[in-house]
């Protein structure tokens with residue numbers, strides 16, 4: 001089994017193992033870098049993260065509130081927009097149009113649900129908006145910058161500064177404890193005390209007693225709450241979540257969603273959420289429905 005590797009600055013810390021790789025899910029176009037481009041291990045980039053083995057958790061103080069990088073001036077500005085966004089992939093039976101001329105604008109602090117039948121293009125749209133994938137045509141502007149013309153390195157940099165991601169399948173690093181997983185974005189950003197922030201965030205998702213548990217020692221709902229804490233630890237301008245309750249039962253999913261909306265409000269994060277769950281969609285400020293790659 002090869003070591004876990006992650007895309008370095010996708011602060012959602014996508015894990016990639018052997019031939020199965022969630023990154024492949026997004027890296028589905030010929031315009032995307034091959035797997036050779038994603039060998040950087042966050043664990044290697046951040047060797048100090050693994051410092052808790054046998055250490056006393058009390059050494060680290062909790063409770064310091066993280067200051068959001070989103071200030072009031074930023075609110076009510078468009079932080080994410082797409083112009084005529086189109087994704088076409090070749091196939092043996094001719095080109096498949098996955099997204100067909102999507103135009104949208106999302107303001108800072110807004111929460112937007114993307115809904116639609118399976119196969120309607122929701123995940124593809126999220127991947128393009130989060131700069132994990134490149135469109136065939138059209139443009140994406142994220143935090144004032146057009147990302148569609150950037151090279152992968154610049155996009156990774158922009159993602160590191162502005163984007164958080166929560167996946168249906170949690171995507172925690174199995175060799176790190178809950179606390180270490182949440183510390184990792186801060187470590188990668190070179191923050192002075194990522195443990196303090198991580199502890200604060202774990203407390204906010206109700207996992208203050210699970211610092212030293214590994215993902216496999218946690219339930220699905222607990223793992224997703226760790227993933228939420230980790231996503232907010234990168235202090236994203238925009239949080240993308242792709243069916244974050246998709247692997248959870250209704251009651252557990254509800255708890256995760258409550259935490260998600262609490263944190264989103266607290267940090268004034270912009271939220272773009274893909275969901276099949278009507279109740280969840282209705283909690284967002286706005287709903288965008290996709291049918292066959294078009295907004296209706």
Ligand SMILES: Nc1ncnc2c1ncn2[C@@H]1O[C@H](COP(=O)(O)OP(=O)(O)O)[C@@H](O)[C@H]1O
Nearest residue numbers: 028089096098117118119120121122123124125
């Ligand atoms: N690389 C690809 N090649 C061919 N078809 C693809 C590729 N990527 C996605 N698709 C197809 O595009 C459609 C939209 O996919 P997706 O964005 O994952 O939909 P959703 O998230 O709404 O279920 C699906 O029919 C899917 O099979």
Ligand SMILES: [Mg+2]
Nearest residue numbers: 122123124242
């Ligand atoms: Mg999907």
